[in-house]
Amino acid sequence: MYRYIDADLYCEGISLRDIAEAYGAPLYVYSASLIRERAGQLTRALSDIDDLLIAYSVKVNNNLTLLKMMTELSFGADIISAGELYKYLKAGGDPRKAVFAGVAKSREELVYALTHGVFMINAESIPEIIRINDVAKERGVIAPVGVRINPDVEARTHAKITTGRRGVKFGISVQNLLTSAEMLKQLKNIDIIGVDVHIGSQILSPEPFLAAMSAIAGVTAELRKEGFNIRAADLGGGFGIPYNKKDRPFDFNRYKAAATPILKAMGTKIILEPGRFLVGESGVLLLKVEYIKSEWGKTFVITNGGMNDYIRSAMYDAYNEFYPLTLRDGSITCDIVGTVCETSDIFAAERKISTVEEGDYIALMDAGAYGFSMASRYNARPLAAEVLVDGDNVKLIRRRENLDDLTDTDG
Ligand SMILES: Cc1ncc(COP(=O)(O)O)c(C=O)c1O
Known part of the structure; x- marks a missing residue:
């Protein structure tokens, strides 16, 4: 363009x-055409997934007109703050297509998200899950929760945008999650409906995503064994773009071939949270x-x-x-x-x-x-x-x- x-x-x-x-x-x-073109490319790569939610990552560019374009494409939103949810709603976004991540959600933000009925709150720690349960109890509702795991996989990108390695602030380690399972079952005002992962951004090859998918499939199986009814798998964002014209663009054909069977086998709704890929170029x-x-x-x-x-x-x-x-x-x-x-x-x-x-x-x-x-x-x-x-x-x-x-x- x-x-x-x-x-x-x-x-x-x-x-x-x-x-x-x-x-x-x-x-x-x-360029509006380029956004539509990238949206089409991504949608085609995921066309074999029946129950799919593409949740545009609002942090990447939250201009209202661009958010409106995303909602017109039937995309939902990955939000990280009450402010992002506010802008998404202003743009006509459907809260039931919003997923809410972030390591420091305040009580006020949780109330705001629950009041508007977001699809899933992606909790990043055990204390946060306890807080979500408390807030939901006060309001007499059951909160839909996704557990964001930190799978400790290498994203092959810049250290400052790597989010799924041990030692960073994001997500819950699989071990901690599973040892907390009994306690989580006692929390009556949450429904753990999903598992979530986001390993980083500007990732130019499918392999790190496949590693994250395997991790999430493993955790889903473990949680189901524990009796949790997992219905959603959120794979986060991360698709990279060729900033340097010598770089090769992300290979969606290879991604589609390798990812589709894994995603279908999950037996859940599949959520992706792309940002950079949709609007960067x-x-x-x-x-x-x-x-x-x-x-x-x-x-x-x-x-x-x-x-x-x-x-x-x-x-x-x-x-x-x-x-x-x-x-x-x-x-x-x-x-x-x-x-x-x-x-x-x-x-x-x-x-x-x-x-x-x-x-x-x-x-x-x-x-x-x-x-x-x-x-x-x-x-x-x-x-x-x-x-x-x-x-x-x-x-x-x-x-x-x-x-x-x-x-x-x-x-
Ligand atoms: C939780 C989450 N989802 C999605 C994204 C979007 O990532 P990207 O722009 O690489 O697609 C980010 C940004 O790093 C994020 O933190």
């Missing part, structure tokens, strides 16, 4: 330079080149965006491709940096890109996931705007913040 026509970079039918000139920079642009962050500076024998392309707009480079050493919106002759090797007052505010080091000049725009590619949703106002920088392109149409889906917004909570 992003391609050059002559020297200009287009998103679907519209020149990105026209968009940047109309809406300014930094600016998030999303659809988004770009447009940046304006403010200065080009030469020092220390290097060239710095200084943009008007920063780590407050897009933190993945600083936080995870993430790689993104950079494409100028208008191609000029020649190329330069440069550090592409932001405006924030931190040395770590660097998007790319020693990167060869097509020549740019002061005032040009460049696109940080594949910025749709964990981009705007992780943005902050650090350095008192108002949040960027977001637009959605669909064919030849472009729509503002979040206005750019102004200086007044910086004091909107009187602080």
Whole structure:
């Protein structure tokens, strides 16, 4: 959906330079067609599963318009806070398709989730299960619970986005869960309906998922032996995308062939919580080149965006491709940096890109996931705007913040 026509970079039918000139920079642009295409790809990979819930992971990008798109695709939601449930409901989402994860759910959040009737609360610890039981008892209801296990499998991804290894805060170890089984049976206001796992993000091969599926199948069998009526298996998210155009995309054919028999044999509803795969490649962050500076024998392309707009480079050493919106002759090797007052505010080091000049725009590619949703106002920088392109149409889906917004909570 992003391609050059002559020297200009287009998103679907519209020149990105026209968009940047109309809406300014930094600016998030999303391609609606690409989101629909990725949704179709994923749905096809899971087409042999009868009882399937795709629960879009709201944390990845919670723009209301994108959430509405997800609900129109009949997707549910993986939520992590009352705020995410609130936004999902505002977008017309069905609470009965929402699963609620997170290690620190407060009583208030549990009440909120129970009041709205979420499908399953994925508990991340034994104390949390006890709390869910208490809250449900106070309200005279039975809470549907999924137990998030930590299967201790290697996700083959960045350490900071690995969540299913021993020693991290997520999930319950299988051993602890099984030794707690007798106690859990005494809790009369919960119904343990599911088992859940999420081993990490940006996973580019099927094997770690298959390992997690085996773990979850084993736990399901053990829990059933104990008398729990397990009806749902939540496999979490994690499908990766090729940020570096030299990377191979996730092989859904291989995944489908290997995963389908395991998932069918579970005899449960199957839930997946994809995020990055659905929206990552659809988004770009447009940046304006403010200065080009030469020092220390290097060239710095200084943009008007920063780590407050897009933190993945600083936080995870993430790689993104950079494409100028208008191609000029020649190329330069440069550090592409932001405006924030931190040395770590660097998007790319020693990167060869097509020549740019002061005032040009460049696109940080594949910025749709964990981009705007992780943005902050650090350095008192108002949040960027977001637009959605669909064919030849472009729509503002979040206005750019102004200086007044910086004091909107009187602080
Ligand atoms: C519980 C849970 N589910 C789903 C996701 C979405 O992961 P991804 O964007 O890699 O699909 C995350 C994010 O790491 C998560 O924590």
